[in-house]
Amino acid sequence: MSEARIEVDGLRKRFGQTLALDGLSFTVAPGTVTGFVGPNGAGKSTTMRVILGLDSIEEGTALIGGRPYARLTHPMRHVGSLLDASALQPSRSGRNHLLWIAHSQRLPVSRVDEVAELVGLGKAARRKAGGYSLGMRQRLGIAAAMLGDPPILIMDEPFNGMDPEGIIWMRGFLRGLAAEGRAVLVSSHLLGELPDVADHVVVIGRGRVLADATIEELTAGASSLEDAYLRLTSGAVEYRSGTDGEQRR
Amino acid sequence: MSSLVEPSRSGGFRGALLSEWTKFRTVRGWMIGVVLAALMVVLFTFLQANGMHTGYCTTPNPSSCVTGHQYVPTGPAGDAVADTYELVAKRLTGDGTITARITSLAGRIWAGPANEAPSLSDTRPGLTSWAKAGLLITPSTKQGSSYAAVMATGSHGVRLQYDYTHDRAGLPGSISSTAPRWLRLTRTGDTITGSDSSDGTNWRRIDSAHLARLPTTVYVGLFATSPTTSEGSATQAMASFDHIAIDSVANGAGQAAPGAWHATSIGTGPQDYYTRLGNGSYRQARDSIVVTGSGDIAPAVASAGGDTASDSLLFGLVVALIVLIVIGTMFITSEYRRSLIRTTFAATPDRGRVLAAKAVVIGGVAFAVGAVAAAVAIPLGEHVMSANGNYIFPADSLTVARVIVGSGALVALTAVAVLGIGTILRRSAGAILVGVVVFVLPTFTGPGIIGPTSSGGAAMWLYRVTPAAGFSMLGLLPRSGLVSYPYTMANGYYPLPPWAGLLVLGAYAAAALFAARVVLRRRDA
Amino acid sequence: MSDALRAEWTKLRTIAGTWWLMVGAVAVTVAASAGIAASTHVSPGGSGGASGAGQDPTKLSLIGVDLGQAVVAVLAVLAVTEEYGAGMIRVTLAAIPRRGVMLGAKAVNIAGLALVTGAPAVAGCLIAGRLLLPEAGLGPAHGYALLSIAHGPTLRAAFGSVLYLGLIALLSLGIGTVFRDPAVSAGIVLGLLYLPPLLAQLLSGPWRRHIQQIAPMTAGLAIQATRNIRSLPISPWAGLGVLAAWAAGMLLVGLAVLKARDA
Known part of the structure; x- marks a missing residue:
């Protein structure tokens, strides 16, 4: 590294x-x-x-x-980054948001669930991101930043x-x-x-x-x-x- | 600190591709839209085909009208053909030769109103360019039979033609009493050789035709026919022959074939589609025979009154096109709307790679929509149209495959182009506006949809230079150099050949993608 | 209401895009009309569809409206959908809590802009037609009068075309309010406008006539006809009335959605 x-x-x-x-x-x-x-x-x-x-x-x-x-x-x-937590497709679930990023970095799918757990997103990860509170969007953004460790x-x-x-x-x-x-x-x-x-x-x-x-x-x-x-x-x-x-x- | 798999240099594009595909498939609205687009194509194809009915009348009296289509013969190669002519023939068993001199070829052209059935009551003298008279060998007098013929024509000189699509030029010039033509057909097994001569002494071989599985006994004789002019008027031709000789090898050299001349009018029943002027006839006087006929022996064109397998597909494809324009635009503009594009570029900093991955994903999805929908819709439309009494021009499976691939490519290239436009404009509504105006509206000028435009020429150009050219891939109507027919948009012919039309659309898509790539590189995200 | 009108007006005029779209609409309309008029060649005499007898020079010269309406429609769609992009709508509704008033103010402004766009566009089309159509075989030399708004039916067609654009803007605003997303809304509006005429062309018999009677574009554009009015599927003013019903209907649905849903 x-x-x-x-x-x-x-x-x-x-x-x-x-x-x-x-x-x-x-x-x-x-x-x-x-x-x-x-x-x-x-x-x-x-x-x-x-x-x-x-x-x-x-x-x-x-x-x-x-x-x-x-x-x-x-x-x-x-580099993991979080610029704008609202930068989401509202109709896509949080987990799928992490999934496409994981694919782009050639990371195993298991990593997606790891980071969702890490930031405490839990079951909300499977809901549409459009319905997230600002705090949850921040957590999702941090999860995205942490994906590639x-x-x-x-x-x-x-x-x-x-x-x-x-x-x-x-x-x-x-x-x-x-x-x-x-x-x-x-x-x-x-x-x-x-x-x-x-x-x-x-x-x-x-x-x-x-x-x-x-x-x-x-x-x-x-x-x-x-x-x-x-x-x-x-x-x-x-x-x-x-x-x-x-x-x- | 844990380290995940070491990054590999290769496969960067695959990662971006997988990532963009994940993005696409995880927005439920887009997946629904895509499936809906395909279903719409099938649904509208059905509705459009269901609305197409055909009937015809055998006399001006409405009570003679029936549903169904008039008879269009099918040639030996499976193509639709015109096969209507006057034949004056004898039977020939085994190998042999027929020779004759043609001393005149004259004609008449219907001069009455276009909406009336042509008759000899109102004509003007004139010979249409593909009027034909000469010698013919055929195994059968059924329409669509195999044949070989050597003939004089209105303005194409002497020709050897066989099996409707094959053609070879002989002596040039038109026929007159001072410039007659000698014609000869020689049968040797399955091979028929045509020759011509201007003096009956110096013969020149034109070409040979191979007629597969020709029976031992065939018809040999004189024929005359005369096709509709390019303006649509029926015509009639009259030809005079003398020095007529049929030599049969079986009966010994120089021996004429026995039996009397027998005249047959082929393809002249009330159910036959070809419009004729008058009835065929023949007159024998001492050594000469005069044959009169109307019709054609040639590939059938749109005037045969048929539809093609892709005819009911058009509207559904336009609907799918609009849906895919919306989805293709959103695939990029929704990222700008939500600043998601920054996350995308943070994940894949090579912007050209992101654009390429997006293009492959949306192009692939759109291709699947167009191709799958067409593959289902074409046989469905064909079935419904046939059931409604329409004649469908026969198309071989390779040609149908071309239309299916073409439908997919048409939708895919449009979606990719709109992706490029969306990338440049970054705004959904603007990109959709440009997409619909540039990629959909020109197609509407087809048969006078945009309004009372009388300029078919304008539509012709739009289908050459605008993205509407891509619709040429749907063209299935046969064209032939052996028929003088206006191959215009109004008659259902696209001005460009299929793949050339697709190339025009492809050029638009390539230009949009290229511009998008340039803009994407220069601009802050 | 006047405050709301003023607020919405300020919002519209302070976006450069508004003015660009308006200029674009005029340019596209006049250019399309001039292009079609210049490429038209009507053969004198004869009979049948392609020759002079069936031509309507006024309608032909106003053909650019067919294209220009797309720009006007997008302008109207954007007026509402743009607000949903960045959450602006919440600010708007905080300022004008009565949603009917807000939508009404938007409607008045956007219809006004469409009329202001339509007037020069239609005038330009008629001037282009007056100059170019005589060359195409539709002039006094061929038994057609020069285009002039002193001619009653031509005046109706011109005035009606401007109104048509205003109604298209209202219809689009209604659809934009219902669907909120600019891409989806623009796709639906353009599909609703352009698909029925194409469908009608491909059908025959009564279905074709019915579609032409109820589709917003075909019905609304009946106002442009000046000849053979009796053979039209729908009379000019009744056709514009059908479009007005569409616009009112979509605005009402939009209002219902606006009231029922969270911003």
């Missing part, structure tokens, strides 16, 4: 006039959960799509264990729509993944969750890396992670409510 590492170097991408990514570079190391935070429109989802070869880039490289995603054979055995995982807002029990489960699950030596990149708006989950945090704003440090380093000079975040991103948000925006000028 290739070395479990995501290396992002000098990404630059434009959407029309707006510069979405502006020389973005960071690394996600094996055995760590890296939190990926930033204001809306900072480029988190775009970065993740670029890593997965979904969006093209003008400059820079995004490598998985030294290779671009599109060059991987059976890529989901290298990948050394690297990329998840966009995995806590979205989860009930408290689900959040606790997710926390333990992510920590467990890192403990097994996997590299995990997790974006989240729930800053409160990060200290319990992540070892490392990459903060981005306006397509640039604002901070790339451990939780301890980041919170060293601030009262809390939230406080550190707000300070870092104050120049990098497109809008801010109320008087805050005026204070910026």
Whole structure:
């Protein structure tokens, strides 16, 4: 298995006039959960799509264990990903959703039931995915990401729509993944969750890396992670409510 | 950390294929749609065939009308043929030769209204191009019998023809008293050799015909016939012969065959389909014989009034086409609608491979729908049409197989093309709009469906250059260079040969897929 | 209701696709009419179907509507089905909770757009016919008057064709509301429009006539006839009435489904 590492170097991408990514570079190391935070429109989802070869880039490289995603054979055995849990055919059952992915990666059918069990989907796996709650869709998305037993995982807002029990489960699950030596990149708006989950945090704003440090380093000079975040991103948000925006000028 | 099976380089496409097939079969709506499409083809074929009835009248009096079709003879090769002519013959036992000089060939053409039964009361002089008169050998005077004949024609010179479809040119030019033609047929066993000459001394062999299992005793004699013009008017031909000699080897060289001339009008009963002008006759004066006849000895064309096995299939196929256009579109656009496409590309980053896998799956499914439905519908339609009194042009099993494969290919190529369009547009409604307008509507111009268009020429072009050309695969009506007949859409003939038509449709599908591949590579998912 | 109208209008006009489809509908309609008119050649004199006697120059010049209606139908289908794609419908119904009002507002807007599309399209068809048909053997030299809306039946055909497009839009909106999926809805609308005329062509006798009397396209397009009205399967206004009944019926079914089902 290739070395479990995501290396992002000098990404630059434009959407029309707006510069979405502006020389973005960071690394996600094996055995760590890296939190990926930033204001809306900072480029988190775009970065993740670029890593997965979904969006093209003008400059820079995004490598998985030294290779671009599109060059991987059976890529989901290298990188598991969850971008949008609603990305489902509503009339197809959860289990069949996992089945087609398994076929594309040449994985045994038994693996489908394993991961469905792993994420606690249970009997719901045989129901139409259109009827799932958001939390169940997240679990199905995570099951899809875990199908190929990948050394690297990329998840966009995995806590979205989860009930408290689900959040606790997710926390333990992510920590467990890192403990097994996997590299995990997790974006989240729930800053409160990060200290319990992540070892490392990459903060981005306006397509640039604002901070790339451990939780301890980041919170060293601030009262809390939230406080550190707000300070870092104050120049990098497109809008801010109320008087805050005026204070910026 | 556990490691699953090591990834293998080969088989990447098989994985993508299996994956796309799983996606397709696990959406119940699509599977139901596909089965429904096939059932619709069969159902509509039945309904359409059920609505096709044939009857004919033997006289202008309505009380003479009966259900059922007029008699269309079947030739030795199993094809539908026209076999209506006037024969003046003797019996010849064993090998022998018949020789005659033809000194004139003239004709008359019906000049009355098209909807009236032709008669000699209103004609103008004129000889149609395939008017035929000459010498003929046949084992039987039954219609559809094997034969060989050497003949003068209206404007195709002297010809040797046998068994309806075989033809070889002899001396060119038309017949007149100053330019008569000498004709000769020689029988040696199963072989009949035709020769011609302009002076009766210098003979030239045209060709030989092999008539299988020719009996010892055959009819040899003079014949005349004259087919309907390409405008549809009945005609009559009159030919004068002299220097007539039948030499029988059995009776010794130079000995004429005994017996009197006997005239037979073949295929002229009220139930026979070929439209004639007047009745055949012959007149003998000293050394010459004048034979008058109307009809044709040639392959039958659509004017025989028949249907083909695929005639009732058309509407059902169009219905299936629309269903498959919808499913083919959704197969890709539903992934964009739900952002599922990102999961797909995460699983198989080679986008060309994803597109190819999707094309193979939807193409395969569509082919199965078209082919299976046609395989069931064609015999069903044929049976129902026959039961309703329709004549069905005979088609050999290879030709029927071509229509079945063609129906599958027609639906498959359309579905694949629409998959390409859906990939480019990413929107269902737009792709279906383009799919229906480009792949279905041109077919509607067939026989004047889109409205009062009087320009059959436009429909002819649409069936050449638009995807409607693919429907040429359904064409089963026989065509022949030996019949001057308008092979137009209005008469049921597609302008392109079957496989050429399919190639046109294939080009559209290939172009759509190619464009989709280019767009897919360049665009963010 | 006026707020709902305004909201739906804003929704429609702020999608570039709406304008593209409208321009496309006009272009396709006029181009198809001009193309058919240019490729028509009617032989003078003679009798039978292919020659001049049976021709209706007005109907012939409006033939592009047969094609343009497909674009209008898709425009209307999209107006409702697009909302179900990304869950927009929940936002819409949160804003306009009375579902009848919501559908009514959509119907008024989409019918309006169809009429606005239809007027220039039909005008373009008639101009193309006036310019091109004399060349095809359907001009004053062959006993046919130049196309003009001063001629009563031609005015009826032109006005009726615009109304026809409006009714097609409403029919499509109703079907889109029932089926919610753009692909399924567009397939059903186009099938409902184009299959019956083809079926009628392949049948004979009374069945053919009955299908032409009740199918939305064949009945509705009777409004385009200006000659031999007596031999039509259905009279012009009655035909448009049949289409109106289809549109009203589908809208009612759509409303029932909208009320009965969760968004």
